[in-house]
Amino acid sequence: MYRAPRGTNDILPQEQPHWRYVEARADDICQLYGYERIDSPAFEETALFTRSVGAGTDIVEKEMYTFADKGGKMMTLRPEGTAPVCRAYLEHGMHNLNQPVKLYYIAPIFRYERPQAGRLRQHHQFGCEAIGDNDPALDAEVIDMAWRFFLSLGLRGQSLLLNSIGCRKCRPDYLAALKEYYDPLAAKLCPDCRVRLERNPLRLLDCKTPSCQEMADAAPRTVDRLCPECNGHFERLKKYLQLLDIPFQVNNRLVRGLDYYTRTVFEIQPEDAGAQGTLGGGGRYDDLIEELGGRPTPAIGFGSGIERAILNLKKQSVPVPPLPRPQVFIAHMGEEAEETAIRLASGLRREGIGVVMATDQRSLKSQMRQANAFSARYCLVLGKDEVAAAAAVLKDMQTAEQRTAPLAGLASLLKQALAGE
RNA sequence: GUGAGUGUAGCCCAGUGGUCUAAGGCGCCAGGUUGUGGCCCUGGAGAACGAGGGUUCAAAUCCCUCCACUCACCCCA
Numbered sequence: 001m002y003r004a005p006r007g008t009n010d011i012l013p014q015e016q017p018h019w020r021y022v023e024a025r026a027d028d029i030c031q032l033y034g035y036e037r038i039d040s041p042a043f044e045e046t047a048l049f050t051r052s053v054g055a056g057t058d059i060v061e062k063e064m065y066t067f068a069d070k071g072g073k074m075m076t077l078r079p080e081g082t083a084p085v086c087r088a089y090l091e092h093g094m095h096n097l098n099q100p101v102k103l104y105y106i107a108p109i110f111r112y113e114r115p116q117a118g119r120l121r122q123h124h125q126f127g128c129e130a131i132g133d134n135d136p137a138l139d140a141e142v143i144d145m146a147w148r149f150f151l152s153l154g155l156r157g158q159s160l161l162l163n164s165i166g167c168r169k170c171r172p173d174y175l176a177a178l179k180e181y182y183d184p185l186a187a188k189l190c191p192d193c194r195v196r197l198e199r200n201p202l203r204l205l206d207c208k209t210p211s212c213q214e215m216a217d218a219a220p221r222t223v224d225r226l227c228p229e230c231n232g233h234f235e236r237l238k239k240y241l242q243l244l245d246i247p248f249q250v251n252n253r254l255v256r257g258l259d260y261y262t263r264t265v266f267e268i269q270p271e272d273a274g275a276q277g278t279l280g281g282g283g284r285y286d287d288l289i290e291e292l293g294g295r296p297t298p299a300i301g302f303g304s305g306i307e308r309a310i311l312n313l314k315k316q317s318v319p320v321p322p323l324p325r326p327q328v329f330i331a332h333m334g335e336e337a338e339e340t341a342i343r344l345a346s347g348l349r350r351e352g353i354g355v356v357m358a359t360d361q362r363s364l365k366s367q368m369r370q371a372n373a374f375s376a377r378y379c380l381v382l383g384k385d386e387v388a389a390a391a392a393v394l395k396d397m398q399t400a401e402q403r404t405a406p407l408a409g410l411a412s413l414l415k416q417a418l419a420g421e
Numbered sequence: 422g423u424g425a426g427u428g429u430a431g432c433c434c435a436g437u438g439g440u441c442u443a444a445g446g447c448g449c450c451a452g453g454u455u456g457u458g459g460c461c462c463u464g465g466a467g468a469a470c471g472a473g474g475g476u477u478c479a480a481a482u483c484c485c486u487c488c489a490c491u492c493a494c495c496c497c498a
Contacts (some may be wrong), residue, residue: 003489058496062422080498109498114422116492125498192495208495257497278498305498333456366451366457376458383456397458 007113007121009353012103018310021320022153023106026126029149033141035102035128040084044109046074050287052083054259056200063111080258081127081303082285083292089131099132100299104377118276118311126309127282129301131289136233139264139284139300140240146268146280147246152408154318157271158279160246163222163254164234165202167262168287170227175201177220183214204256221252229242230263236264237264264300268311275304277311280304326354326419329376330392331367337382343406344380351411353418371397378414 004010011019029141030037047068053059065077083247085103088094094101100107106126107410115121143160150158166174182189188195190209194347197204205216211235220378225233236309241248248266254264265283282302289297328348332341356374364381371379381393381402392410395402396417405413 006489034465063496101464111497113496114494115490118495123498206496275493276497303498308498331457363451363456364456370458372458379458381457385456394456395457400458402457408458 005121007115007119010011015310017320017323018313019306020323022272022306022309022313023126023161026106027097029145030104031137033102033128033145035104035130038088038103039219040078040088042103042110043075043077043113044084044087046088048083049076049079050294051119052086052113052258052260053080054152054200057257059111059257063113065110065112068397070264079111080109081105081107081125082129082258082260082288082301085127085129086131086289086292086299088295090289090292095132095295095297100130100138102128102130104128113167116275117238118274118305118308120307124306125303126306127301128408129299131250131274131301132297134233134286134298136236136239136264137262137349139233139237142282142300142302143241143266144244144246146266146282146304149304150268150279150309153230153313155270155279155309155312155316157268160248161243161251161254161267162238162248162267163239163265163281164226164230165222165250165261165265166226166230167257167380168303170225171232171262174220174222177225178202178204181219182215185238189213200259202255203257205255215293216253222255223250223252226291248303256281260291262286266302267347270280270308270315272312272315275313276308278305279308308421311341324354325376326356327377328380328414329367329371329374329378330355330357330380330382331360331364331371332382333364334384334387337384338385338388338418340407341382344382344410348411348414351415353411353414360405378417380410 016108027037046064048063050060055061059079064079067075068247069075085105089103091100092273104127106124108122110122113119114123126149128142130142147160165171179197182201182204186248188211189197189204190207190212193204193207193212194207196207202210205219207213207216221229223234238248238250254265254267258268260284263284263286265281265326267281268278268279269277277351280302282300284298286297289295289299292335330341330345332338341357345355348355356376362370368379376397379395379397381395386392386404390408391404391406393402394405394410395412
């Protein structure tokens, strides 16, 4: 038997209320903050990601779904959301629009990883990007948006981690200090970190190995080496967050896994941070647009995992509204009655009344059981007598009361009854 | 990529070498007298016990290999 590929899953009807709920909250938030939706292709030229995300990152090194298309071009299933949006910004000349350009997306993300709780090979992210402005107020707004998003879902207890990792002006100085600190310690580092020391020293800071953590705690801090501009930016951001009443903890070891980040980086963690302790995260990427061939264009964004959000909604037993379904069920007996039922169902639907019709000529008992299983509010019963009288039996499934009503006035009768709920 | 656990009907699961051509619950289907639901009762369909190999007189039950799933590590959303 065929199964969904490892790390992917079907989102079954019973899961849809959660999905529609989370997506609706995302849409609401974006509308509130003036972000417009963009949908980009599920795959892009591989180079877009290798160039932006960074050759030394886990994503590029081992997690991309890359393939050659029939024309021999290397393509990759989107492993993150920011680069495609930046590509679209450039491709469509959005620098000619009012800046910053504010965009959001809800889209599948693909990463080849070993699946586990809260981690999939295809997951979905809600993310937003504000491109073309370097005001720290925009950083605050994006963080505020992410924060409000989780609050609007009904989640509680999440926390915000914040850091600044500098820009291309101050980063080299910092990295030099970091290397100077770590070089004598190289022998004590875990094997992974020895590689990081050469390839991506910033990542030394978030190693999980206890011995490495101790060293990382004592390592030079990015915030102590920021250039005046970056420092001012960070200070203003923190002030704005206080203004917005958003509690945050500066975490000097927060660096994030993508190479394009500059200055602000942040992460939002759920109350009960299990193995997958990230609800969402993001940061500034002031050099990325330029790196992709555009003019220097500052930008900031964040991404959040829909599955992670739903996981936490369930963990916290947050109720989500049910999806609307048809309220009327039509049962029928005999061929004539079925023909009448078919016409009646169609007529009611044209009036905007959701209808489910019994099929297959089951016994009336069985049809009533179906109506019950559908949680129909009203049931219409058609038999020989009703067909002859151009009427239907209208049964209220809650009170079990029923009466005969002429077919002609049924639509308005039902509309009235359903509206009175 | 590494480590651990699990694998019996659509779902949850009993079963620890013979009485298992596999039990129960949920769900599904039908019926409980004439055209009516939710509770209850009865009946029915549905599993070659993940796959392959081996040990044994005998295996769902023991061994091996593979596969899948789950969880954890790395890393992330």
